[in-house]
Structure formats: C-alpha cells, structure tokens
Amino acid sequence: MKNLNAATKLEKVLTAGEFALTVEIGPPRGPNPEPVRQKAALLAGLADAYNVTDNQTAVVRMSSIAGAKILLDQGLEPVMQMTCRDRNRIAMQSDLLGASALGLRNVLAISGDHQSASAGGKLNGHPGAKSVFDIDSIQLLSVIKGLRDQAVQAGGDSITEPAPFFIGAAWTPLGPPVEFRVTRLAKKIAAGADFIQTQAVYDMDAFGRQLALAHDQGLTEKAFILPGIIVPRSAGMLNYMNRSVPGVVVPQELIDRMKQASDPQAEGIKITLELIEAVRALPGAAGVHLQAIEAEELLPEIIEAAGLRPRPEV
Amino acid sequence: MITAEWKPIEELVSSLAGYRNVLLVGCATCVAECAAGGEREVQTLAPLLTMALAKQGQEINIRTATLERQCEPEFYDDIAEAAAEVEAIMSLACGIGMQLMAEQFDPLPMLPGVNTTSLAIREEPGLWTTRCAACGDCVLGETFGLCPVSRCAKSLLNGPCGGTRENGKCEVDPDTDCIWRLIVERATARGRLDALATVRQPKDWSHSQHGGPMRMVREDLR
Amino acid sequence: MASDQTSKDFTPDITVLYCGRSLAEPDSAKQGTMQTDGCRVKLVLLPCSSKMEVPQMLHLLKQGADGLVLAACPEGACRFLVGNDRAAKRVEFARGLLEQAGMGAARLVLDRGAGRDLDSLLALAQRQAQEVGPLGPNPLKGVNAR
Ligand code: SF4
Ligand code: SF4
Numbered sequence: 096m097k098n099l100n101a102a103t104k105l106e107k108v109l110t111a112g113e114f115a116l117t118v119e120i121g122p123p124r125g126p127n128p129e130p131v132r133q134k135a136a137l138l139a140g141l142a143d144a145y146n147v148t149d150n151q152t153a154v155v156r157m158s159s160i161a162g163a164k165i166l167l168d169q170g171l172e173p174v175m176q177m178t179c180r181d182r183n184r185i186a187m188q189s190d191l192l193g194a195s196a197l198g199l200r201n202v203l204a205i206s207g208d209h210q211s212a213s214a215g216g217k218l219n220g221h222p223g224a225k226s227v228f229d230i231d232s233i234q235l236l237s238v239i240k241g242l243r244d245q246a247v248q249a250g251g252d253s254i255t256e257p258a259p260f261f262i263g264a265a266w267t268p269l270g271p272p273v274e275f276r277v278t279r280l281a282k283k284i285a286a287g288a289d290f291i292q293t294q295a296v297y298d299m300d301a302f303g304r305q306l307a308l309a310h311d312q313g314l315t316e317k318a319f320i321l322p323g324i325i326v327p328r329s330a331g332m333l334n335y336m337n338r339s340v341p342g343v344v345v346p347q348e349l350i351d352r353m354k355q356a357s358d359p360q361a362e363g364i365k366i367t368l369e370l371i372e373a374v375r376a377l378p379g380a381a382g383v384h385l386q387a388i389e390a391e392e393l394l395p396e397i398i399e400a401a402g403l404r405p406r407p408e409v
Numbered sequence: 410m411i412t413a414e415w416k417p418i419e420e421l422v423s424s425l426a427g428y429r430n431v432l433l434v435g436c437a438t439c440v441a442e443c444a445a446g447g448e449r450e451v452q453t454l455a456p457l458l459t460m461a462l463a464k465q466g467q468e469i470n471i472r473t474a475t476l477e478r479q480c481e482p483e484f485y486d487d488i489a490e491a492a493a494e495v496e497a498i499m500s501l502a503c504g505i506g507m508q509l510m511a512e513q514f515d516p517l518p519m520l521p522g523v524n525t526t527s528l529a530i531r532e533e534p535g536l537w538t539t540r541c542a543a544c545g546d547c548v549l550g551e552t553f554g555l556c557p558v559s560r561c562a563k564s565l566l567n568g569p570c571g572g573t574r575e576n577g578k579c580e581v582d583p584d585t586d587c588i589w590r591l592i593v594e595r596a597t598a599r600g601r602l603d604a605l606a607t608v609r610q611p612k613d614w615s616h617s618q619h620g621g622p623m624r625m626v627r628e629d630l631r
Numbered sequence: 632m633a634s635d636q637t638s639k640d641f642t643p644d645i646t647v648l649y650c651g652r653s654l655a656e657p658d659s660a661k662q663g664t665m666q667t668d669g670c671r672v673k674l675v676l677l678p679c680s681s682k683m684e685v686p687q688m689l690h691l692l693k694q695g696a697d698g699l700v701l702a703a704c705p706e707g708a709c710r711f712l713v714g715n716d717r718a719a720k721r722v723e724f725a726r727g728l729l730e731q732a733g734m735g736a737a738r739l740v741l742d743r744g745a746g747r748d749l750d751s752l753l754a755l756a757q758r759q760a761q762e763v764g765p766l767g768p769n770p771l772k773g774v775n776a777r
Contacts (some may be wrong), residue, residue: 179563184611206570209562209581226563230611233567237608249611267571272593278606279568286608294571341572341580418731441763452686461732463770490639 100243100289101200101261103176105144107409108382109290109319114375115382116403117174117321118394119146120166122157124288128165131157135169137391138312141398143406144201146384149176153213154220160190164197174263175199178207183229184249191242195258203263203292204235233279233286236264240287264288265319268305269298270342277308285320291318292384295325295336298344299373306379315379322374325330326387326397327363330354364397371401410536411503411532413446413523421454422461424520425499428469430585432495433458433522434488434510435475436502443537445523446501448475454501454522478507485513492517526560538585545623546617551604553595558612560588566609569593637646641768645756646673646691649702650680652710655746667753670760674752680741681714685725688739692729695772698763699739700755706743715743735766 099106108115118138123130147167149159156162161389177187177287194202206228213220230238230249238249239262248256264283268276280291296302302322309315318397328332330353337345349366356362367385374380387393398404415421425431433455441447455471460470472491476484479502492498497518500507504525511519528541542559548566549556558564562581569589572580577590594601614620651660664673673696677683680703680715691699701722703715719741726736740762 206563206565206572208572211562211581227564228563229614231563231565231567233608234611237610265571270569270571271573271575271577271587272569272590272597274597275568275589275593275602275605278602282567282606282608338575339572366438418728420642422732449684449686453689456686456689457732459693460729460734460769460771463774464733466770468774471716 103144103200104409105201105260106261106289107406108143111407111409113382113407113409115144115319115321116398116406117144117146117382117384118142118391119148119386120146120162120391121144121151121383122159122162124154124156124248125341126157128161130155131162131165132169134391135166135171138394139169139171139247140406141395141404142385144172144174144194144222146174146176146203147203149178149207150181152178152208152215153210153224154218155213160194160197160199163194163199167198172201173199174201174203176203176205176389177235178205179228179230179232179235180207180210181224181227183227187230187235188238188242188248191239191260192258193256195260199275200259201261201263202239203265204232204239204288205265206232209382232264232281236262236283236286236288243287253311261289262287263290263292265294266291267342269301269344270294273305277305277312277314280309281312284314288318290381291320293321293323295326295340295386296343296374297333297336297345297349297370298346298369299377301344303377306377310379315381319381320379321382321384322377322380323384323386324367324370324374326390327353328384328388328390329359329363352357360393364393365401367397368401371403410442410528411505411525412443412527413440413449413500413501413503413525414443414527415445415454415523416521418457418461421458421499421520421522422465425458425469425497426467427460428496430470430472430495430497431520432472432474432491433490434473434479434498434500434502436477436479436500436506437475438478439478440502440506440523441475442505442531443529446503450501451475476502479503480509482509482513487533544614545620546613548609548612551609552592553599553601553604555588555592555595557588557592565589566612568605641669641697643696643697643760643763643768644673644695644751644772645670645698645700645759645763646675646696647684647700647702647756648675648677648680649700649747649752649754650677650704650715653702653704653745653747654681654742655748659748661749661752665753667757669757672753672756679709679711679714680718681709681711682720683718685721685728687727688721692734692769693720693740693771695769695774697738697769697772698759698767700742700759701740702742702744702752702755704743705745708745719743734769735763737762738769764765 109202147159147162166173210224211222214222241247242258332348333345336343435446435451451473463490474488492514499520499522501522527539529537532538544558572585579585583612660676709715722741730736
C-alpha cells in the first residue's frame with residue numbers, strides 16, 4: 096500500500112482496491128443539528144464516506160464544516176465540500192485549518208454554483224450577493240495540497256505543521272466542450288486531486304469513452320474516480336436532467352423505460368443497479384458516488400441489492 | 410467603451426423633486442455609443458422628465474447640453490454660463506465624467522442620470538457585451554484573446570466549470586456564451602489545445618480595484 | 632395653467648404624423664390644423680415613418696399634444712424596406728418611457744395602413760382622442776406651446 100495522505104476510511108478503501116461507495120447529505124436550512132443526525136442514523140454503515148454540500152445552488156444552509164463535524168460525531172466519515180464562490184483564499188485556508196483541527200480529513204474542492212442559482216422556486220435566495228471567486232477550484236486544489244505536502248500557504252508563508260487532507264475534486268465528463276473535459280480532469284489531478292466524484296452519468300457508452308481516454312493517459316492510476324449515479328425517480332426527472340442539468344446526458348431508452356414502467360420506483364431502482372454494474376465493469380472506475388435526491392430512504396435497499404454491503408473493514 | 414444605462418425613470422424623476430432649473434448634460438463619447446447619454450438621449454430625457462414632473466404638478470425647466478467628453482476639463486467651458494443659472498446638473502456621463510462634473514461646478518448638486526455598468530463592445534445594433542474588468546493583470550495572451558476574468562461568470566482561469574449548457578452557453582445566462590467553450594474552440598482551431606493544459610496559479614488581484622484605488626504615476630510626464 | 636386643467640372633459644389635441652406613401656393618392660397630401668368631431672387635429676406629412684425618432688415624438692408631446700399617431704405603411708410595404716419596422720420599435724420604446732413617466736403609453740400609437748385619405752386620417756385622430764380621453768389632458772397643455 097502506498098503512503099497514505101490522510102488515512103481516512105475513504106482513502107484506505109480506495110487504496111486497498113475495494114470498490115468504494117460515497118453518498119451525499121445536504122445540511123439543513125436552519126441551525127438545528129437534528130436533521131443531520133437523523134440522516135446520519137438512516138445512512139450509517141451504508142457508505143464509506145458522506146459528502147456534505149457547501150451551500151449547494153448557493154442557497155444558505157448550515158455550513159459544510161459544521162455539518163461534517165456533526166457526522167463525524169455520529170461516527171460517519173464526512174467529505175467536506177468547499178466552493179470558491181463565497182470565500183477568498185484567506186477565509187478558505189483559515190477554514191481548512193479549522194476543519195483539520197476538528198478532525199475533518201476528506202475535502203472536495205468545487206467552483207460552486209453561481210449565486211444567481213439561489214433564486215428559484217419559492218426562494219428569494221441571494222442573487223445580489225457579491226461573488227468572490229478569488230481562486231478557482233483547480234487553484235484551490237493546489238492550495239490544499241500546499242497545506243498538506245509543504246505546510247505552506249498559498250502566499251508562501253509556512254504553517255506550523257502540515258494539514259493532512261485526502262483531496263477530492265468534481266468532474267463533469269460529458270459537459271461541453273467535451274473535448275476539453277479530460278484535460279480539465281488531468282489539471283485537477285495535477286493540481287492535487289486524489290479522488291474524483293463525477294456529475295451523474297446515465298450514458299455509460301459516452302462516459303466509458305471519456306474514462307477510457309483518462310485511463311489511457313494514466314489518470315486513473317493517479318487518482319481514484321467515482322462516477323456519480325442519481326437514482327431515477329420518474330421519466331419527468333430524467334427528462335429534466337437531460338435538458339436542464341449541464342453535463343448530464345440521459346439516453347432516450349432510459350427515459351422510455353421509466354415512462355412505460357408501471358412501478359417507476361422499482362424501475363428506477365432497477366436502472367440504478369444496472370448502472371452500478373456497468374460502472375463496476377469499467378476499467379478505472381474506483382467506486383461509485385450514489386445519490387437519491389429527497390429519497391435517501393431508498394439507499395439501504397439499493398446498496399444491499401447491489402451487493403455493496405457490508406462495507407469493507409479497513 | 411465604457412457602458413452605462415439610464416437609472417429607472419422613476420428614480421430620475423424623484424431625484425429632480427423640488428428643482429425648477431436644471432441642466433441635463435450628456436457626453437458624446439462612450440455613453441453616446443451605448444445609447445445612454447449622448448445628444449439623442451439628452452433630447453429624449455429632457456421632454457420626458459419635464460412631462461413626468463408636470464404630471465406631478467412640478468414645473469421644471471430642463472436645459473440641455475452635450476459635451477464632447479465629460480471626463481476632460483477642457484470641454485467644460487461651453488456650459489459654464491448655463492451652469493451658473495441652474496440649481497443642479499444631471500449628468501448622463503459614466504461615473505468618471507459624473508465625478509469630474511461634480512468637481513467642476515462644486516458646490517452645485519450633480520444628479521447621476523445613469524448607472525455605469527461595464528467595459529464592453531457593441532456586438533450588434535442594440536447589443537453590448539462585456540469585454541474587460543480592468544483586472545490589472547491581463548491574461549489574454551494565454552487565453553487566445555478571450556477574457557475569462559470578465560466574461561466567465563466565475564472568473565475561472567483553468568477551464569470551464571461543470572455548468573456549461575448543452576448548447577455551449579453559460580449556466581448563468583442562456584444567451585451568453587460560456588467563454589471557456591469559446592477559448593477551447595479557438596485553441597482547438599489553432600491546434601493549440603495543449604496550451605490550456607497547464608495549471609494557472611492564483612491571480613494577483615491587487616492590481617485591480619481589489620488592491621484599493623489605482624494611482625498610476627509616470628514621472629516623465631509629471 | 633396646466634395642472635389646474637384636471638377635468639377629463641376636454642378637447643384633445645391630436646397630432647397625426649403620416650407617411651406620404653401610405654396615401655391613396657400621393658398628391659392629396661394635407662397638412663395643418665383642423666377641427667373634427669371630438670378633437671383638434673394637426674396633420675404632418677412625413678416622407679417615411681422612420682423619419683420620426685424618439686426625441687421628436689416626446690418633443691411633440693412636451694409641446695402640449697394630448698395624443699400622437701404615427702401612421703405608417705403596412706408591414707413589408709416600406710419604400711425604405713425596414714423604415715416602418717424601425718418606426719414600430721421606436722414607438723414601442725417611447726410608449727414604455729411614457730408609461731414609466733406616468734403619462735400613459737396610450738398617448739402614442741402606431742397605425743399601419745395603406746390607401747389613406749383625409750377622412751381616414753381624421754378617423755385615426757378621433758380614435759386616438761377616445762384613447763387619450765381617460766388619461767386627461769397633457770399636463771403641459773398650453774405651457775410649452777410657444
Ligand atoms: S484579463 Fe484582465 S485586463 Fe485582460 S481583458 Fe480580462 S479583465 Fe481586462
Ligand atoms: S458556464 Fe462557462 S462562462 Fe459560465 S461560469 Fe461556467 S465556465 Fe464560466
């Protein structure tokens with residue numbers, strides 16, 4: 096086994112060559128830790144690590160640091176997400192040191208949805224917020240790597256001791272311009288990403304081709320890639336994602352299957368299981384990042400049926 | 410050019426409350442190009458505001474003038490006489506011109522008539538789009554002449570975010586191109602995609618407004 | 632004094648600006664002020680409706696006209712190809728401004744038509760007089776008409 100960066104469970108599972116499983120827990124729009132604890136209780140033991148989102152779609156929620164710490168206290172291993180939208184390099188590094196002090200070790204760097212996304216549906220959001228974007232997600236990866244490997248800040252000053260992190264990044268393999276997406280992945284890995292979670296993939300052929308390109312460039316040797324899968328709930332949802340969620344391509348065949356299904360929920364689970372199987376067969380896929388949006392209660396059954404239980408002891 | 414657009418008519422009307430003699434001054438340079446503050450806009454706003462105030466029972470005399478450039482003191486002689494006879498000046502110049510106006514006739518109140526919005530180009534008739542954010546550390550040499558600082562909604566320097574729409578537009582606006590898609594296309598067309606593969610380190614924003622107001626000195630010209 | 636004239640019971644002054652090409656007989660062009668049922672009309676001949684720009688439209692209203700009609704050629708029938716489309720966009724823009732200024736968009740309209748004669752121009756004015764009636768007189772009526 097190679098030298099571990101932060102010796103998190105996620106890192107150990109991946110390094111041991113086990114097929115890893117991560118899921119997501121979004122913090123609540125309020126100060127009460129109970130909803131996080133409840134989700135933690137529901138999902139405990141099911142996954143190797145749990146992503147805690149950072150004000151996703153720019154909607155104000157409990158901070159990802161606090162959410163991650165609550166999970167940690169419940170015995171779950173969090174992946175703290177960090178976007179570049181709301182904090183400059185000073186605040187981000189300070190929060191990284193604080194997160195490290197709290198025992199948070201997995202961190203995922205992303206650009207973040209623009210604040211204009213926060214206004215929608217019933218929410219006013221904060222579209223008038225001043226966006227920061229001092230550094231981008233790739234630069235954030237190199238900043239985290241600097242704190243970890245050289246104990247040095249972005250500006251060059253040292254910190255008292257290295258901050259151990261297992262560093263993650265997101266990847267949208269099928270977003271336009273598609274011809275650049277593998278290069279962008281390579282940049283993220285060069286900047287410091289140890290593991291990658293992807294945007295939801297439904298088109299396994301197209302994704303397989305992008306992953307093969309990455310594989311040929313040796314990228315799957317340098318970082319662990321976890322394709323994202325979102326459990327389909329209805330034909331309408333798949334249609335919506337196909338049309339409106341950037342980088343998500345849903346084959347018509349899957350939409351039709353959901354449309355024709357007499358029990359869409361069962362069909363959605365069936366499709367999910369097939370997708371997980373397909374991912375396992377892809378060379379270079381190190382695990383899966385599984386989401387059931389607003390239907391976390393489906394996850395135990397799916398994970399069981401996919402043969403992903405129990406999780407490896409590492 | 411520097412682009413600006415009218416403040417809402419309602420805001421302009423209320424800023425004129427109580428005045429009986431006002432000078433409305435346009436600028437024949439950038440704001441004329443972007444149809445916010447040239448002679449035509451002066452001649453549009455003057456009757457419109459007069460009517461709006463009359464509707465509210467306020468009689469006002471709005472005189473008009475358009476300077477060649479409101480950001481250069483040498484053009485101000487033309488309106489000195491008129492300025493002496495009014496209670497306030499409403500300026501349709503960009504924020505730069507408006508400040509010089511406020512200074513030239515201090516303590517006469519200067520009422521801003523426009524919001525200054527961008528450094529932009531007229532892409533087609535009736536459409537202006539941003540080209541620069543005066544970041545003070547130009548990266549155009551590495552991005553094939555397309556500015557990601559001002560034209561990417563997240564000022565990303567290392568390639569497109571995951572939000573690029575299927576048709577190549579930006580996640581933030583369905584009518585605006587994802588600038589990184591255009592950069593990648595131009596690099597591809599020139600067979601230079603490799604040039605975008607290097608990780609660009611964090612930018613030094615201190616040369617822009619983030620470093621505080623700019624004070625540019627050239628000793629040889631002082 | 633304009634602001635005293637709050638009554639809606641008034642005789643509207645309507646200016647009709649018409650494109651000479653929209654007349655049935657080009658030589659029959661009439662100009663000048665005349666009285667018709669329910670309003671005073673000022674007829675102004677234009678070589679093309681696109682000759683009217685937004686500042687001029689607003690200027691005419693500022694001079695006291697209660698309503699304005701820009702009588703253009705039918706769609707696709709402009710001798711300058713797109714002159715009347717341009718006029719339509721300008722009228723739309725100016726109407727938006729009038730609405731924001733509290734004057735009422737209805738004070739300005741575009742009419743598209745061909746084969747016009749004096750009667751049809753006066754009919755346009757009468758129709759516009761009815762439209763502006765509810766808005767009351769132009770607050771600047773009589774004030775700037777020098
Ligand atoms: S990189 Fe900076 S200076 Fe260059 S065009 Fe963009 S904003 Fe302007
Ligand atoms: S879609 Fe393109 S332009 Fe828009 S924020 Fe993302 S990278 Fe920037």
